[in-house]
Amino acid sequence: VVRDGPSSDMAAAPQGYRLRDLVSRFGGELIGDGEVVIRQVAPLDAAGPDSLSFLARADYQHQLLSTRAVAVLLPASHRDATAIARVVCGNPYAYFARVSQLLNPVPVVAPGTDPRAIVHPGAIVPASCQIGPFVVIEDGAVLGERVVVGAHGYIGERTAVGDDSRLNPGVTIYRDCRIGRRALVHSGAVIGADGFGFAQEGGNWIKIPQVGRAVIGDDVEIGANTTVDRGAMADTVIEDGVKLDNQIQVGHNVRIGAHSAIAGCVAIAGSAKIGKHVQIGGSALISGHITITDRVTISGSTVVSKSISRPGRYTGILPFYEHAAWLRAGVHLRQIDDLMRRLKRLEAELRTKVREDDKT
Amino acid sequence: VVRDGPSSDMAAAPQGYRLRDLVSRFGGELIGDGEVVIRQVAPLDAAGPDSLSFLARADYQHQLLSTRAVAVLLPASHRDATAIARVVCGNPYAYFARVSQLLNPVPVVAPGTDPRAIVHPGAIVPASCQIGPFVVIEDGAVLGERVVVGAHGYIGERTAVGDDSRLNPGVTIYRDCRIGRRALVHSGAVIGADGFGFAQEGGNWIKIPQVGRAVIGDDVEIGANTTVDRGAMADTVIEDGVKLDNQIQVGHNVRIGAHSAIAGCVAIAGSAKIGKHVQIGGSALISGHITITDRVTISGSTVVSKSISRPGRYTGILPFYEHAAWLRAGVHLRQIDDLMRRLKRLEAELRTKVREDDKT
């Protein structure tokens, strides 16, 4: 059941899975017709008659009435909210993800090295790997089993990539880095480039050699054009299960704790330490040398300029205005110091006034 | 009249165009000597004696006095603001753009496939295309007429690129995407990488297969290192005439309406819907799942955290301070809730005071 046609016509997989079989595989309570055949997954409002859909949040409940899905995944709270075939389960969205992985598997690894790839004799590339055209693998590099290196990939000297990792076309990994197992790295990602480290002397910048590594754990996804710098003297470390979106910049000596997820265009300055299960919204800036504890959520575009030691959600976004209103507001924002001073003076004056009046 | 020398010496094209001939071609009212020869275009203050210049805004009018340009483009309001040869026209800047395109044409397509490119036998690449060295075009890809794929380009399975599109060196397009006609895509752009979609289960992230496509209309320009993710279940869509600057991130299932223009480093989170003729300044963040109506302008660095249903310009930028002043202001910005509370109390106290005094 490989499905790789264009999605817009929602082409059904040539054969599908009976709902009953999905329940055998993934669990949950089946209610209704277990013989219906599932060929694709889709949101409630986009599902076709061969699709399994899901209710992840109660506010989409009204879509249950109009969906064309042949079956749905529901939490126990909504088990009777529809008459169509359904599976009641603890986490419909995760269940849906697993069914989608079954229906839309990653391409099978096609072992072999393209004749137009260059693999240094001193590199270790198992026969189970798939090495694309124009790939360069340097001396001492070590690939695990079933690693896929897409066209134009570059793997530097002594860099290691773990079993079942997949580098899409055009990924560059500098020398002496470590990528764990089951990584998925998207095109244009650059791992292990020099961190930004200079000493100042008489107005000139003297480069500090960046001799640390980039060390990346298992089950990490790295988005397109994301950059992860090598460490200056110690390593830059990304722990297991971290998910990085596109165009993220990870500075030297940063550590990102396991299972954290970071959205696009976030910049993480050097030596920042980010805990486990942290979530960071798009375009946020994490300042250098700060620490964020586990289970913190940072809203998009927020500047984390000091450490956070308590789990929770943190936000620092200036609301937006119609431009004319902002022109006025901007003046006041600039003058907030003055505003506060005047408020204090008013408080004092009123207090004085009241006191004087009381005397009279 | 091909001009491709370095610009700093403003080398004249070997031959030029008489002003009279430009007016025949592009219209406008010619005043003065139509025989002057134009070899280049330039701003008023940088123009040489072979250059055509233009007055786009009245506040540059004083530069008309000192310009070395041999001719200028003027709006009707300024038809007599200079004695040099001139063309009066409705939109001098657009007129100037057209003349510049004539004087600085894109390189002619040189049909043929470099022997070091790899074109899968199952791909369709017309003889009129120019395919550079080390390009990879996968099975089922379909190129239109006169498509240019620069060195190191990658076009995935079943992806289609329309007539007269030009991919500069190092562009990567994943499988099953659609690029329209007359696209210009700059180096390092990645189109169709996976969107950022995961379900959470017991602290782990479960990947949701990204089975939608990236579908891009006609006459779209995509800047260097910009990323446009494929859709999760439906498609990511960029409509006709959209212009994207460098290093923009377009998340999955985003739609960008026709003729919108977006400046560098903007991040557009998943499922955002952006209208037609929208302009977005650099480094802005558009939150996920919001809608921006047509003809909205967003200032640079503004965070659009909720939908905008009325055309107009919107801004949310914190002004900057000298650092010492910001240290004080920052405290007050953090305490604005307290500031407001104290203001309310003062208002109440003063009101009470007045009322009491009135009684006495």
Place this chain on the structure above:
Amino acid sequence: VVRDGPSSDMAAAPQGYRLRDLVSRFGGELIGDGEVVIRQVAPLDAAGPDSLSFLARADYQHQLLSTRAVAVLLPASHRDATAIARVVCGNPYAYFARVSQLLNPVPVVAPGTDPRAIVHPGAIVPASCQIGPFVVIEDGAVLGERVVVGAHGYIGERTAVGDDSRLNPGVTIYRDCRIGRRALVHSGAVIGADGFGFAQEGGNWIKIPQVGRAVIGDDVEIGANTTVDRGAMADTVIEDGVKLDNQIQVGHNVRIGAHSAIAGCVAIAGSAKIGKHVQIGGSALISGHITITDRVTISGSTVVSKSISRPGRYTGILPFYEHAAWLRAGVHLRQIDDLMRRLKRLEAELRTKVREDDKT
């Protein structure tokens, strides 16, 4: 003394340098045992018994007590703060950088052109250059002596790269650009792509040909996936000694003055002029057409929306809040205009009240 093993095991260079010899080479006052052998540099808290460390800031002084370093670099103020071998010098951090460069030299250039590179017969590539596999060097390009172009590099027509410059794998430089001597350009950088220039006409965008160049001075470092656009009509200029981190966007016609340093993800809009010795923190936005004078420091994430004519540090960062507090604060930030109005009214009312009371 080449050291290129992984850093985590802090493998010592096969042979090292006696402290005495380092002092002969780099100066400073030697105190203690000059025979100790230095094989690596490291921070005080990570140093091993073959390492030289340094005290750059007084607040790390306590680490002198516990460090395992065999020698340290100290300012005169701390000459007696430890008993271990030491070098007293004016700028310990810069001294440390120089020692690290000695211990961790860049790889020696291996002259020669890989047979799978394509060098146009009309390009000039001295025999001292190292040209990697799958590199493309176009007609008229001119390389200086000992230039390294890593795998998958692309150098466009008539572009020049100065002596001893090093382009890591996957760098793209468009036609007609200039890179100075001793440049270090990281993977994924794109130099000379079109600036973002369009004229508007009837709702459509008309492209303005970008005929300027990108001109980059000597001793410039350009980070991974950074983009430097070519000029529209004049050039984009980056002066000597500038250091650019990763994922920076430099728009057309920008000028960056000598020895300025810019951190990751900064966006510099078109025609901005940045002075010499300027430092810009990560994710800042520099608006178009503004001027920043010499020796200005901009904090991360600050939006520089107008020119700065006085040296100093400037900041515009909204502090972050716990999310619940921000929800309240955000309302007040939006209403700051109202807040100011109410404050003014209060001031007036109190003034009136006092005046009236004084009359009675």
